[in-house]
Amino acid sequence: xxxxxxxxxxxxxxxxxxxxxxxxxxxxxxxxxxxxxxxxxxxxxxxxxxxxxxxxxxxxxxxxxxxxxxxxxxxxxxxxxxxxxxxxxxxxxxxxxxxxxxxxxxxxxxxxxxxxxxxxxxxxxxxxxxxxxxxxxxxxxxxxxxxxxxxxxxxxxxxxxxxxxxxxxxxxxxxxxxxxxxxxxxxxxxxxxxxxxxxxxxxxxxxxxxxxxxxxxxxxxxxxxxxxxxxxxxxxxxxxxxxxxxxxxxxxxxxxxxxxxxxxxxxxxxxxxxxxxxxxxxxxxxxxxxxxxxxxxxxxxxxxxxxxxxxxxxxxxxxxxxxxxxxxxxxxxxxxxxxxxxxxxxxxxxxxxxxxxxxxxxxxxxxxxxxxxxxxxxxxxxxxxxxxxxxxxxxxxxxxxxxxxxxxxxxxxxxxxxxxxxxxxxxxxxxxxxxxxxxxxxxxxxxxxxxxxxxxxxxxxxxxxxxxxxxxxxxxxxxxxxxxxxxxxxxxxxxxxxxxxxxxxxxxxxxxxxxxxxxxxxxxxxxxxxxxxxxxxxxxxxxxxxxxxxxxxxxxxxxxxxxxxxxxxxxxxxxxxxxxxxxxxxxxxxxxxxxxxxxxxxxxxxxxxxxxxxxxxxxxxxxxxxxxxx
Amino acid sequence: xxxxxxxxxxxxxxxxxxxxxxxxxxxxxxxxxxxxxxxxxxxxxxxxxxxxxxxxxxxxxxxxxxxxxxxxxxxxxxxxxxxxxxxxxxxxxxxxxxxxxxxxxxxxxxxxxxxxxxxxxxxxxxxxxxxxxxxxxxxxxxxxxxxxxxxxxxxxxxxxxxxxxxxxxxxxxxxxxxxxxxxxxx
Numbered sequence: 001x002x003x004x005x006x007x008x009x010x011x012x013x014x015x016x017x018x019x020x021x022x023x024x025x026x027x028x029x030x031x032x033x034x035x036x037x038x039x040x041x042x043x044x045x046x047x048x049x050x051x052x053x054x055x056x057x058x059x060x061x062x063x064x065x066x067x068x069x070x071x072x073x074x075x076x077x078x079x080x081x082x083x084x085x086x087x088x089x090x091x092x093x094x095x096x097x098x099x100x101x102x103x104x105x106x107x108x109x110x111x112x113x114x115x116x117x118x119x120x121x122x123x124x125x126x127x128x129x130x131x132x133x134x135x136x137x138x139x140x141x142x143x144x145x146x147x148x149x150x151x152x153x154x155x156x157x158x159x160x161x162x163x164x165x166x167x168x169x170x171x172x173x174x175x176x177x178x179x180x181x182x183x184x185x186x187x188x189x190x191x192x193x194x195x196x197x198x199x200x201x202x203x204x205x206x207x208x209x210x211x212x213x214x215x216x217x218x219x220x221x222x223x224x225x226x227x228x229x230x231x232x233x234x235x236x237x238x239x240x241x242x243x244x245x246x247x248x249x250x251x252x253x254x255x256x257x258x259x260x261x262x263x264x265x266x267x268x269x270x271x272x273x274x275x276x277x278x279x280x281x282x283x284x285x286x287x288x289x290x291x292x293x294x295x296x297x298x299x300x301x302x303x304x305x306x307x308x309x310x311x312x313x314x315x316x317x318x319x320x321x322x323x324x325x326x327x328x329x330x331x332x333x334x335x336x337x338x339x340x341x342x343x344x345x346x347x348x349x350x351x352x353x354x355x356x357x358x359x360x361x362x363x364x365x366x367x368x369x370x371x372x373x374x375x376x377x378x379x380x381x382x383x384x385x386x387x388x389x390x391x392x393x394x395x396x397x398x399x400x401x402x403x404x405x406x407x408x409x410x411x412x413x414x415x416x417x418x419x420x421x422x423x424x425x426x427x428x429x430x431x432x433x434x435x436x437x438x439x440x441x442x443x444x445x446x447x448x449x450x451x452x453x454x455x456x457x458x459x460x461x462x463x464x465x466x467x468x469x470x471x472x473x474x475x476x477x478x479x480x481x482x483x484x485x486x487x488x489x490x491x492x493x494x495x496x497x498x499x500x501x502x503x504x505x506x507x508x509x510x511x512x513x514x515x516x517x518x519x520x521x522x523x524x525x526x527x528x529x530x531x532x533x534x535x536x537x538x539x540x541x542x543x544x545x546x547x548x549x550x551x552x553x554x555x556x557x558x559x560x561x562x563x564x565x566x567x568x569x570x571x572x573x574x575x576x577x578x579x580x581x582x583x584x585x586x587x588x589x590x591x592x593x594x595x596x597x598x599x600x601x602x603x604x605x606x607x608x609x610x611x612x613x614x615x616x617x618x619x620x621x622x623x624x625x626x627x628x629x630x
Numbered sequence: 631x632x633x634x635x636x637x638x639x640x641x642x643x644x645x646x647x648x649x650x651x652x653x654x655x656x657x658x659x660x661x662x663x664x665x666x667x668x669x670x671x672x673x674x675x676x677x678x679x680x681x682x683x684x685x686x687x688x689x690x691x692x693x694x695x696x697x698x699x700x701x702x703x704x705x706x707x708x709x710x711x712x713x714x715x716x717x718x719x720x721x722x723x724x725x726x727x728x729x730x731x732x733x734x735x736x737x738x739x740x741x742x743x744x745x746x747x748x749x750x751x752x753x754x755x756x757x758x759x760x761x762x763x764x765x766x767x768x769x770x771x772x773x774x775x776x777x778x779x780x781x782x783x784x785x786x787x788x789x790x791x792x793x794x795x796x797x798x799x800x801x802x803x804x805x806x807x808x809x810x811x812x813x814x815x816x
Contacts, residue, residue, distance in 0.1 A: 023664065183773075
């Protein structure tokens, strides 16, 4: 009896044992595999945050020197202000505590990946620049990258029985300081309370971003006609809805037949557009970061010169092959045997070609024993104190920066009937409209001019084109093979025209200001809106100088890239037939591959079909920031 | 008759009854554990696969285009699943043990447009995703835009036949699914 009971009990045991094997096998799949996936998710989060953390720290360390976009491992190090490159992966235990990669290790530890506490975990860091073969595949437009591998071995609970005592999970993440495309065709950055100024300097059109009127006969915007044509979208920063203080009208208005067409319309919550708008209802957001200056946090484009630039004094019109100098005008009278810069514009009447092989057709500081070095390299700077007055002929601009450095009159660049300006197309040309003290670097360079202290104060000026032809291409990113742009200028990819941020009715942050007590860093943020009287004086803003009045008549203005004006500035188009549109005018006007960033766009009523006719940007603004790329 | 024979017979019947009382629930528990484990396994695999796929798409967004003028070319296609480097390929690599032919993917962009295909060779089309427009007009592919992928696979389970009201012999089939979404990072 006892034997039998035992035997039947034995049957159940066999059954349960057999069942257990399959059950445990299956539970191994569910529990152990599930746990592995969970740990893998943790590993991925740790790797992602660690890579981003290390790259973000690199941005912070490079930020003060403005070469976030041009970092190369030749300047690598683990010091406090340096960025670490590790071409072969190293464990966190070997990372110097002063390295930016250490930040990544701290992020991994904060996400439960700390090899010093858990011996089953490994965190490996690898970092280099764009020239390294191990860079994330396909992503060339980067300056620095960090790859993090997180690995963890997991003891198996159920799968243990089938012979797997250990499982391994791993995750990879690569973050880089990479160029991110800035979306949009047109930015109206003026906010509620930001005003334009009339010719007497009195505030007008407060809180307006777009105000268009007049005909639009030839402005073919795809299948429709539009005074402002923006296939990549419009961003309006003003919250004006026709009412309240700081608002003259709705943020966007049209009158008469004038129309605005955009693929998308993003506006600050509370704002409004009236008239002929497509789309008629904006998408609203109150997220201020959507409406900040898209060139932030970049400082203003740095002057490309090493040491003191040579200067070239001229008395009359100049032509021929001209080199990278600081040009100034002087009359015949000398003081102390040296010319006296009089702040008058440099006149160009015939054919003039600018390149490093050019020379100085006048008083050359190098041959006159005053020193200085003529600009060289693939992207030198040309400075014109008093601006340029082109009365005819063709100005051929080699790759480089052209500073229209202030005026004693109204215009820093004037081109009239029969004039042509042609820029470089492979590396690009950048024109900067400013005063004689651009970011302080021109103040320093200017001091090297003969009798510099006798030169009159040069104020901010505007532009004037009448029946002139302009064909310019913005900066081409150094990662494009045909381009010879210095990598540190990559953050300004696309920029073709840049108006000094100081030439504005609002006060941008900047370095070394006596009028602005809270200014400490040139980072594209706005400190005071409106700017105080002393700030405007320090910036040499006069009356309506922040406004660009494009009185272009029958001009052909073909700009490819990014047109930049700061918030608190504006673009005012007089009646004509071109405005900002491609080669061809009137009924044959073409869409221009340009991004327009400005405070406000105004087109005046009257005859002609002037407007802003844009195509999708082909060379858009890039913002270099830390992002996950792999 | 020996007295013991009667007892033995009684005990035989007893063990049959015991088996009925214990064995049937035990088989039920056994199948349940087995099938729930299998379901969890499939679900974990789906969730992992879709997470990997969305992450892959999110880090290969707008800035990986070849135009506008830049030198990045890491833009990714939706499929097909047998071509290395596509989203469907990456997902299939992560989806060990799933039947490619019946596992369907649904790609959903920020505009709500949906595209469906399976993990089978050649099913997902070789089109860029998120949809890329060189003019930027559609704004579907921009940093910060939300992208989402759904994955679904049929799950035939023996456990379903034990559900009250189900047909007693056929293995009823359900669908397991997982969804992941992320913002375009780059």
